[in-house]
Amino acid sequence: MIYLITGGERSGKSSYAQNLALQLSEAPLYVATARKWDSDFQNRIDRHQQERDERWTNIEKEKYVSEIDFTGKVALIDCVTLWLTNFFVDTKNDVSLSLEEAKAEFEKIAKQPHTALIIVTNEIGMGVHAETHIGRKFTELQGWMNQFLAAKADEVVLMVSGIPVTIKGKNSKT
DSSP states (O other): OEEEEEESTTSSHHHHHHHHHHHHOSSOEEEEOOOOOSHHHHHHHHHHHHTOOTTOEEEEOSSOGGGSOOTTOEEEEEOHHHHHHHHHHHTTSOHHHHHHHHHHHHHHHHTSTTOEEEEEOOOGGGSSOOSSHHHHHHHHHHHHHHHHHHHHOSEEEEEETTEEEEEESTTOOO
């Protein structure tokens, strides 16, 4: 089962995803994809870690998430935007190559048996138009990856101001 949780920044995505993971498992995995870019980002990571208790197994994996054995587990991957940033930076902002590598990595994850994946992503294209060329390229990458993930997902939830709106799967009209 694949759940995709999407929405804008501070829309409640991570909280919703964590609650869902705990409904599905007493001992879920939390996969953090962030690179520690600076002290502000480290503070954000610390805050997120404090939100999770001893029930969670925390794993930090910047890119090659498929190296983790998810078989028979519930795993929360947070988040696609930071994960894609790692591909984007490492390919020197090559959108096509980043998308190809991220899709291939996700396909390996999705093939693991008896796994429930909860994936958090951002809808950055719904915000202000990116000011820079690189920002616009990344917005395209994020949008294409979100479409790919949504097509693969069994359930897609859009978070709006802390309210979950199911747009695919259970209780949706799609």
